[in-house]
Amino acid sequence: MQSLTLINGSATRTLASTDRGFSYGQGVFTTIRASQGRMLLWDSHLKRLLEGCERLGFPISNLGKLLLKEIGILPKTDLVIKIVLTAGIGPRGYTTPAEIYPTRVIQIDPLPKRLLEPEPANLRLCTTRLSIQPALAGIKHLNRLEQVLGRSEWTDPDIQEGVMLDTEGSVVEGTYTNIFWVKGSQLFTPDLSGSGVAGVMRAQVIQIARSLNIPVEIGKFPLSSVIEADEVFLTNALVGILPVNSLAEVQLHQNELTSVLASRLNEVLGV
């Protein structure tokens, strides 16, 4: 299928310059993989969108049905569906309008081939740090300059992702992925109550690990914890589990628990 953009249900690609998503980033987004005509982890994506709107001061009701109606029947190909929700049009100034008419952007594109069968990733360490802001942590809001700056640090095509630390030096995530690592028989992933995006695939992987009786420790960890790990992998909604080949030029060799989790994930997702 060709790319398609719907804004508030209409096939258009333009929106008002006074949209609060553009003016101040007052909005959230999510990026969903669709396969065989079905959106993967739809309920989790919807839940995070709704939670994000609420935390940004514009609760929305009846969103799920509306979005499903607008997205309609999907072709059986592999797709990326990006959904953006903003606080809508408003006058100049930070005051959120009393009456909000949210803007909905749905952008559907073919899944890029490199995401279909990705190679194990090589990671660098970003020098850009993530600030600590509990009021915004976890949700996928539109204020993404830190990720843009982190991603702008390299152009080497052999590096697929950068690991970002917070301003206190704890590991948070990749620029567009969450990060997990294995030490012994235990799985580790950063706590995201101060910084970072709580990915829907991250939540799914934590759930799967626990269902397999693999202990998952969520906390604050220094970079050395990751570098000394037995296995490292990334997650996001488009690639699922992405094994890591190297981090800051340190090679990682094992892939045992990562493979177990990836197999189980494919079963759960039905792909």
Add this chain to the structure above:
Amino acid sequence: MQSLTLINGSATRTLASTDRGFSYGQGVFTTIRASQGRMLLWDSHLKRLLEGCERLGFPISNLGKLLLKEIGILPKTDLVIKIVLTAGIGPRGYTTPAEIYPTRVIQIDPLPKRLLEPEPANLRLCTTRLSIQPALAGIKHLNRLEQVLGRSEWTDPDIQEGVMLDTEGSVVEGTYTNIFWVKGSQLFTPDLSGSGVAGVMRAQVIQIARSLNIPVEIGKFPLSSVIEADEVFLTNALVGILPVNSLAEVQLHQNELTSVLASRLNEVLGV
């Protein structure tokens, strides 16, 4: 005059939903007061816009002449001119496109009457804290959710502004203003190397104070420094110097040095 919006020189009010200003907030803005057909502090506004674009990874050249040409001859009324510059249209993903065609939005509106002769302001303390992010501090970028959240904390029309602290508890600024205070014969204002927007009016007031041999101390200060001050005032590009009447229900009575600075500012601005 009626309101006018120009996007890349054309009289339109819509832009692409794939603009990186909308997708990630990769852009900067400034809000300029025009009076008697003249933009106040134009050189400072332009300088900050250019610095912001550079820090966000899309340096722009020859911007000043282009903007002046597009803005054209202004009527003699009091106006607000908002200029937004973004990294332009780009594909999904945080990677900044190799070739950037910045988007320019110029929005011209009449100056709201309440800004022409504002009353001394009553301030509250916001519970939303500003995160510490040296990579973004100082510039007026489009990631403004913290200010939106801060401003959403009150609806009382007798409160005009909220003071925001950073996550370590130091005073930073108001939601849409910079803050100064007087103790003895000295002027104080927060250091903005970790959080906050370095307003063009803030820089102008610091310069004026120094030209009048008033010592200005720029640093990290707790809220108590402001509450115990003799005088407090706010600055921004639209209102100039705005005296403060009360902060967190503590009355402030003196207005001596504030008046001296405000008079000198009016002379410098020629208004």
